[in-house]
Amino acid sequence: MKARIARLILDAARAAHDKGQLPCGSFEEVVVETPKNEQHGDFATNFALVSARSQKMPPRKIAQILADNLEEDGALFASVKIAGPGFINFYLRPEAWYPVLEEIHRRRLDYGSSTFGRGRKVQVEFVSSNPTGPLHVGHGRGAAVGDAVANLLDFCGYDVQKEYYINDSGRQIQTLGRSVWLRGSELIGKQVDFPEDCYQGAYIRDIARQLLDKKGEQLFAEQSREAVMECARFATEQIIRGIRQDLERFKVVFDNWFSEQSLYDSGQYERIISHLEQEGLIYPKDDALWFKTSSFGDEKDRVVVRANGQPTYFASDIAYHRNKFERGFDTVIDVWGADHHGYIGRLTAAVEAMGYRREQFKVILVQLVNLLRGGKPVAMSTRAGEFVTLADVIDEVGTDAARFIFLTRDTNSPLDFDLELAKQKSNDNPVYYVQYVHARISSIMAKAAEKGIDGQPSENGNLRLDTPEEITLIKTLARYPEVVELAARAMEPHRVTFFLMELAARFHAYYNKHRVLGDDRELTLSRLHLVEAVRLVIQNGLKLMGVSAPTQM
RNA sequence: GCGCCUGUAGCUCAGUUGGAUAGAGCAACGGACUUCUAAUCCGUAGGUCGCAGGUUCGAAUCCUGCCAGGCGUACCA
Numbered sequence: 001m002k003a004r005i006a007r008l009i010l011d012a013a014r015a016a017h018d019k020g021q022l023p024c025g026s027f028e029e030v031v032v033e034t035p036k037n038e039q040h041g042d043f044a045t046n047f048a049l050v051s052a053r054s055q056k057m058p059p060r061k062i063a064q065i066l067a068d069n070l071e072e073d074g075a076l077f078a079s080v081k082i083a084g085p086g087f088i089n090f091y092l093r094p095e096a097w098y099p100v101l102e103e104i105h106r107r108r109l110d111y112g113s114s115t116f117g118r119g120r121k122v123q124v125e126f127v128s129s130n131p132t133g134p135l136h137v138g139h140g141r142g143a144a145v146g147d148a149v150a151n152l153l154d155f156c157g158y159d160v161q162k163e164y165y166i167n168d169s170g171r172q173i174q175t176l177g178r179s180v181w182l183r184g185s186e187l188i189g190k191q192v193d194f195p196e197d198c199y200q201g202a203y204i205r206d207i208a209r210q211l212l213d214k215k216g217e218q219l220f221a222e223q224s225r226e227a228v229m230e231c232a233r234f235a236t237e238q239i240i241r242g243i244r245q246d247l248e249r250f251k252v253v254f255d256n257w258f259s260e261q262s263l264y265d266s267g268q269y270e271r272i273i274s275h276l277e278q279e280g281l282i283y284p285k286d287d288a289l290w291f292k293t294s295s296f297g298d299e300k301d302r303v304v305v306r307a308n309g310q311p312t313y314f315a316s317d318i319a320y321h322r323n324k325f326e327r328g329f330d331t332v333i334d335v336w337g338a339d340h341h342g343y344i345g346r347l348t349a350a351v352e353a354m355g356y357r358r359e360q361f362k363v364i365l366v367q368l369v370n371l372l373r374g375g376k377p378v379a380m381s382t383r384a385g386e387f388v389t390l391a392d393v394i395d396e397v398g399t400d401a402a403r404f405i406f407l408t409r410d411t412n413s414p415l416d417f418d419l420e421l422a423k424q425k426s427n428d429n430p431v432y433y434v435q436y437v438h439a440r441i442s443s444i445m446a447k448a449a450e451k452g453i454d455g456q457p458s459e460n461g462n463l464r465l466d467t468p469e470e471i472t473l474i475k476t477l478a479r480y481p482e483v484v485e486l487a488a489r490a491m492e493p494h495r496v497t498f499f500l501m502e503l504a505a506r507f508h509a510y511y512n513k514h515r516v517l518g519d520d521r522e523l524t525l526s527r528l529h530l531v532e533a534v535r536l537v538i539q540n541g542l543k544l545m546g547v548s549a550p551t552q553m
Numbered sequence: 554g555c556g557c558c559u560g561u562a563g564c565u566c567a568g569u570u571g572g573a574u575a576g577a578g579c580a581a582c583g584g585a586c587u588u589c590u591a592a593u594c595c596g597u598a599g600g601u602c603g604c605a606g607g608u609u610c611g612a613a614u615c616c617u618g619c620c621a622g623g624c625g626u627a628c629c630a
Contacts, residue, residue, distance in 0.1 A: 033569070036576080046572060049610065059610070084573045085610060130630070172630065288628055299556080299626085306628040313630055341557050342625045367558070368623080409566075412558060414623075416565075425592045428579065432592050444589045479569085486569070498567060501577080512585085512594040531589095553592065 001478065004076075005043055005090060006030040012069040013047075021065045024054045034479065041081065041089030042475065048086040059086025094466050097474040101463070104477060104533040109540050112481040117158030117488075121328055124150040126335035127247065128165040131239045132176045133201055135246050135390040137369045137417060138337060143390075144406035144546065145366055146335040147252045148493035151544045156488040161329070164254045165320065168236050169261040170313065175199065177232025183208035184220040184231065207235045246391050250399050251546050260316050269311070269319045273304070276318075281353050291318070296349035297358075314343075318350045321361070325351075331360050333491070338367045364491055366411045372418040397422035400547045404431040407497045407545055430497070434504045434538065435550055441507075441535040442551035444516050448528055451517070457525035464526040469510040473534060476503050480537050484544070493545060500541045507534050 009030050016022045028050045035044045048063035055062055063082040070080060079091045104111045126146025129139050147162070154160040167173075179198040183205045186192045194200075211234050212220065219227055240257075247254070263269045273289075276282045281292050287307035291314070294301050304315040324332045332351075336343070344363050351361040371378040371388055378388060393402055401422045408430060409415045425432050448454070457463050465474065480499065487495040516527040539549040 033572085035573075036569080037573070040573065044573090046611095049572080052610070087573065132630095167630075170630080286628085290628095303628045308628080310628085312628065338558070339624060340630085343630095344557085365558075413566080414559080429592085430578085433578095436590080436592055440590060440593085447589050482569075490570085494567085495569085498577090501567095505577080508593055509595085511589085512591095515589065517589050553590075 002032040002043065005032045005045070008070060008072060009045055009047055009066060009088070011071060012066045013051075015069045015071070016065050019069075021069070022055055022057075022062070024051075024056075026054070027051065028054065035089070040083065040087070042092045043090040044087050045090075046087060048082075048088060052086070062086065063088050094471050095462070097471060097478065098463050098465070100474055100478040101529060101533045104536055105529070108536055109543065111537065111540060112484040113155045113157070114481065114485055115157035116485065117153060117156045119157060119159050120330040121161070122153055122158045122331045122333065123161045123163055123324055123327075123329045124153070124333045124335065125163045125165055125324075126150075127243075127252070128167070129243065130167045130172055131236045131243065132172050132199055133239065134203060135243055136387045137371050137390060137393055138366075140250065140390045140393060140402060141369050141406045141415060142335050142337065142366050143247060143250055143252045144403045145364065145411055145493060148407055148496075148545050149333070149335070149364065149488075149491050151546065152484065152488040152491075152493060152496070155544060156485060161255045162253070163256045163258055166236075166240060166257060166259045166261075167313075167316075168240075168259050169264060169316065171310075173232050173236060174228070176235050177228040177230075179204050180208045180211065180231040180235045181220060181223060181228050184212055185223075187212055188217045188220050190220075203239075204235075207238050210238065211235075246389075246394070249394050250390065250403070258320070260320065263316060263319045263323065268323060269316070272319045272322050273315070276354075291346075291350060292353065293346045293349035296352045298345045298349040302346050314346060314350075317347055318354075321347065321351055322354055325354075325356055325360070331362065333362045333364060335364045335366060338365045341365055362491070364411055367414040369406075370414060370416045372416055372420075374420040375418065378419070393417075393419070400435070401429065401431045404434070404497060404545060404547050405429075407493050410492065410494055430501050431547065432553070433508075434497075434500045434542065435547075436553060437504045437507045438535055438538045438542070438549040439551060439553040440511060441531050441538075444531060445528070445535070446551075448517060448524075453517070453521070453524060453528070455525060457522065457529045463529060464523050465530055467514060469506070469513055470527075470530060473503075473506050473510055473530065476506050477533055477537055480541070496541050496544055500538060500545075503534065503537065503541075507531075 009032075010027065013022060013027050017025045028047065030045060030047050031050075032043050032045050035041060048059045048066060051057075051062055052059045060082060063086045067080050067082060067088060076092060076096050077090055078093045081089045081091070083089050107113075124146055127135070127139055127143050129135055135143075150160050150162050175198060182192050182194055182198065186194075187205075187208055198204075208231075211231060214234075215230075219230065244257075273282065276291070277289075282289055282304060283292065284290070288303045289305035290301045291304050292301055302314055303312055304318065305311050321332065341363075344365075347363075348358050348361055352358045396419055405417060405422055406415065421428055423429075465471070480503075483495055483499045487493055514527070516524065516531055518524050542549045
């Protein structure tokens with residue numbers, strides 16, 4: 001619709017120029033937008049204002065000339081007005097909106113999808129929590145955001161892969177193995193002084209017990225490199241299995257689980273590092289190996305291999321991201337907790353140093369989640385092993401509520417997650433507010449079917465939708481594709497949840513004011529047509545956010 | 554010190570990438586269920602968009618400088 005109006009304006013400008021009414025023949029880009037204030041029409045353009053300079057004319061005068069030259073058959077506009085400093089406001093006839101409903105009914109859950117991604121390969125990597133303990137609430141937010149962003153990009157025509165990166169190498173895995181081994185030897189009756197730097201959580205003891213049952217006491221008889229390694233391997237497997245289960249309950253399914261260790265086992269790490277050394281991007285200093293990140297915008301150079309010969313986490317990440325691009329991804333998106341933001345500079349530098357454009361690597365930073373219960377902070381200490389896990393949250397408030405709430409905030413803002421509020425089935429809780437729309441409409445459809453009402457309103461002629469609430473609803477539905485595209489481009493899923501809340505509010509208002517099922521068959525069919533379109537868009541949007549659309553509540 | 558994020562109604566937050574009179578929800582007050590689900594709706598009230606400059610027809614939005622809070626600033630991850 002916007003494109004159509006923009007074309008009409010451009011045609012008008014050309015016509016005016018040909019008649020000599022406008023001096024300048026090269027025109028600015030025509031931008032058509034929907035004003036926030038409904039009194040300013042359904043669409044508006046600032047074209048006259050931005051053209052004032054090149055045309056050397058007052059904006060209102062340009063606007064008038066354009067309006068006079070507008071070629072339109074009267075089917076679209078009820079009126080065209082010039083307002084304020086020189087805006088041109090377009091008021092559409094109600095019927096002009098009806099094709100939106102047809103499109104929704106035709107495309108159903110595809111409505112709003114697009115092809116601007118042109119099939120380009122994109123990878124979204126998210127959660128990627130260390131396999132040293134269960135997922136907690138913060139990971140839940142990352143999971144919800146990453147999954148929704150991936151869904152949005154897929155919906156907009158990208159070829160998307162969701163990946164989980166398993167940090168199954170390095171020091172923290174050694175620590176994990178040691179923690180399990182120590183707990184195991186406790187279980188067989190040894191006196192153990194459990195160190196502070198080991199993982200304190202109760203799950204470590206559970207894993208030790210399982211391993212003890214499986215392998216017997218001799219594993220814990222004497223601490224050896226092999227014994228600790230075996231503990232580490234077993235624990236990692238167990239924890240990953242748990243993480244995978246939690247994520248499945250949270251309705252997040254990854255296309256690929258990528259092991260950090262595999263980079264070393266396959267020799268990819270060695271290959272990439274020596275390649276970078278040959279290119280002079282890596283150099284030795286103070287017994288360590290350094291990457292020249294400072295030549296690519298980072299504050300300083302960074303260590304990739306420590307003086308003791310151990311590669312840093314950064315070294316793995318260089319190899320890992322190289323590997324991603326070698327797999328053919330055009331763009332690589334990482335979803336990180338905001339506390340990792342200091343890392344962006346060096347990894348971006350590394351990506352650029354390896355010959356890729358910096359725009360091909362994007363990081364979505366997700367700010368902290370503050371867990372509350374009834375307004376009071378819930379104490380969380382990973383060190384002491386006291387934290388509320390994602391599984392606990394799912395048990396208590398459910399996947400739908402948790403996911404939706406995680407997506408009700410810009411990722412740049414910290415999020416207060418109140419467990420009490422998330423459980424409440426009231427207006428305070430936006431999930432139910434939106435889902436309720438779907439349930440209500442489903443109920444109407446069921447009732448209509450019961451009464452034997454079915455059929456297309458268009459069979460009997462035109463739609464009869466002309467109350468202000470109905471027109472407003474259709475206009476809102478019309479905005480959905482634009483919202484989705486914007487959300488995908490900006491990688492900001494919260495735009496969709498806010499849209500859904502707005503659509504829900506408009507529907508509830510309509511529902512309270514007008515009856516869908518009535519004695520007038522033609523009117524009833526028209527309204528069913530509208531209401532079904534609303535239901536489809538709600539279902540559509542909730543699906544992108546990974547939230548279910550219940551038919552009953 | 555430097556870097557990133559944030560600052561909008563009493564509270565929690567949106568704000569279509571520079572547009573017109575800055576919007577929701579909660580909390581407060583007053584109303585609406587014999588009719589498709591009251592997990593809903595309608596109404597009233599609430600603002601120096603952190604502060605000060607600048608850019609221009611036009612700024613919550615862009616630039617500069619301050620102020621406040623969070624996070625980061627490892628040969629940790």
